[in-house]
Amino acid sequence: MAITTLEQLSKYLDLTEEEKSWKPASVGVPLCITEHYLSLIDPKDPSDPLRRQVVPTCRENENLQSESKDPLAEVDHSHGERLVHRYMNRVAFLATDICPMYCRHCFRRRFTGNMMGSASRQETEEAALYLKDRPQIREMLLTGGDPLTLSDMQLDEMIGTFRKARPDLIIRICTRYPVSQPSRITDRLVAMFKRHDSAPFYLMTQFNHPRELTPESIRAVSLFVDAGIPALNQSVLLRGVNDDADILEDLCNKLLFNRIKPYYLFQGDMVSGTGDFRVPLRRGMEIEKELRLRLSGLGMPNYVADLPQGGGKVPLCGNYIIEEPDKEKGSWLIRTPEGETRILADS
Ligand SMILES: *Cc1c(COP(=O)(O)O)cnc(C)c1O
């Protein structure tokens, strides 16, 4: 059974004062920790990086002026409550607001964990109709919440509705189940996706720390990859969890070794109550620079920020161009990752 109260949690962990004084916030996610994830937490370490991701503290109750409920302006880009159309060629469908376990850093906390449940048949059909009329939309993120909280049968019906409208739509299954409760992922679930194979599926995971990659989670992801569904990982850069080049290097190498391509490393969004997790941008860029030296191209995630007021995602990689060419010379002055300079001529 999952842990949903501080009282239950105190049987497993000696709660700190900051943890004990957490109050559920109006814009916040509930307390819920799966048995699986709890078993990975070191009870002797109050600053365990896994514990930080799921055990709330009173620092969640602090709101900064620069933070807001919905910095990505998802509501402004929504069609109905569930479909977010921010980019021309791709959309996000919020299949449910429920997760099997809630991350304290959740960026979609305006929506997540409000106990609304899964999208109704009508909401799904309206979203499918929207997609049917817009062939320029080529990809859909099936997200939430965690879409795999739906039963296999509900998912089958939901995907069937989208597939009927758009057999050519690439669907990304965005889920943290391989981390939170890998036993949810079964041959039956993967076979259900495969029955809707008129266009590809991609699995998008969220591993933030190498200790989350357990034999069970690796098995769960393998079921997808073995079935021909590629896996990509989106980590969030989190203070006291993974704001360290050694940890991220280890995470990315382990992901790659287990056929999960590191895709994004997100700068923490300016969401209310998540200040405790935010890493200064300069520090993030230092880590990114260091990772670029240590990781292969395949193992290197893109460090990105999703800008406030719905500005969208931008890469935050270092600038390697020192000087653009003047008209006569036509040569660029460029910095190497090691910090030397080279000239790259246009012709
Ligand atoms: C991040 C995001 C996407 C996907 O963007 P990619 O850069 O293609 O991964 C799509 N829709 C919304 C609303 C998003 O926030």
Ligand code: SF4
């Ligand atoms: S799994 Fe995703 S939606 Fe659910 S709480 Fe974590 S970050 Fe939020």
